[in-house]
Amino acid sequence: MFQFFANTFGYLLQLLYMVVKNYGLAIILFTVLIKLILLPLSIKQQKTMKKSSKIQDKMKVLQFKYKDDQEKMNQEMMNLYKEENINPFSGCLTGIIQIILLLSIFYLVRSPLTFMQKIPTENINTYIEQLKQEEKPVSNVYPEIDLIREYELLKEKNPEDENIDKIKIEMNFLGLDLSKIPQQNMSDYTVYIIPILYILSTFISIRLTTSMQEKQKEEKEEKVIDLNTGKEELKEENEMDTVMQTNKMMSWMMPLMSISIALVAPLGLALYWLINNVLMILERLILNKVIKD
Numbered sequence: 001m002f003q004f005f006a007n008t009f010g011y012l013l014q015l016l017y018m019v020v021k022n023y024g025l026a027i028i029l030f031t032v033l034i035k036l037i038l039l040p041l042s043i044k045q046q047k048t049m050k051k052s053s054k055i056q057d058k059m060k061v062l063q064f065k066y067k068d069d070q071e072k073m074n075q076e077m078m079n080l081y082k083e084e085n086i087n088p089f090s091g092c093l094t095g096i097i098q099i100i101l102l103l104s105i106f107y108l109v110r111s112p113l114t115f116m117q118k119i120p121t122e123n124i125n126t127y128i129e130q131l132k133q134e135e136k137p138v139s140n141v142y143p144e145i146d147l148i149r150e151y152e153l154l155k156e157k158n159p160e161d162e163n164i165d166k167i168k169i170e171m172n173f174l175g176l177d178l179s180k181i182p183q184q185n186m187s188d189y190t191v192y193i194i195p196i197l198y199i200l201s202t203f204i205s206i207r208l209t210t211s212m213q214e215k216q217k218e219e220k221e222e223k224v225i226d227l228n229t230g231k232e233e234l235k236e237e238n239e240m241d242t243v244m245q246t247n248k249m250m251s252w253m254m255p256l257m258s259i260s261i262a263l264v265a266p267l268g269l270a271l272y273w274l275i276n277n278v279l280m281i282l283e284r285l286i287l288n289k290v291i292k293d
Contacts, residue, residue: 003115005104009034010115013108017116017169024173024271027109031275034101035283041097046287109269113144117166127154127167142181145266149179171268178268194270195262201277208281 017026058080066073113119127147131138134153138146147154151167158164171178182191262270
């Protein structure tokens, strides 16, 4: 399934590359277009989150009222969602789409010769064997990136091969070689620029999400309904709930995980992650302002 989507996305990336003649620019435009395509889904998700936040008090009342009748509580919850026109499963759908998209684009950027340039697998395997015969390093995870880097050698060994020129992809972007993997080029300081920016953007993205949730928490006082007397009291929450604690932990864990990922991935893949993070931050800021409660 992931390969199917990777192959489909490959046509779009190839089209963009033919226009701009640069892999880095093509990756940036590709990321922007994917974000625009998914924008309606993001807007719908944001609206659902806003609506869900507004009915929290009603949900707490139902949870308290039917705490001894799980089936009745679930039924009343679904009725509440229906009345408020909220799909409780929309978040799951969004998450599934994001996972499919993430893995499909990983396949695409990891293997641009297969999914973008449409070079037959048997040809790619032949080129890999040729590099190994020449004792050139070939990555088990990103072998096609090594083929792109060794284009001149492969061109010399396969002068009559009609597919050989498809290997030549312009990987230079603002002075950075997007075919390089930081772990394999530790002495080259330029390989750290995109990974560092990617890690910073990951940290900012998570902190932004946490900050928004904390702000909503501070602005909203929890309503406690006394069902016996019918009186309503207000009180401030003194303890951080489980979700907030998890987000705080993630704000430190995710950047640390990003470091290990960014160091072993080609810069072209790290560039996609970086641009995607930047666009996601802008999207959250804009939608949070535009979509009101």
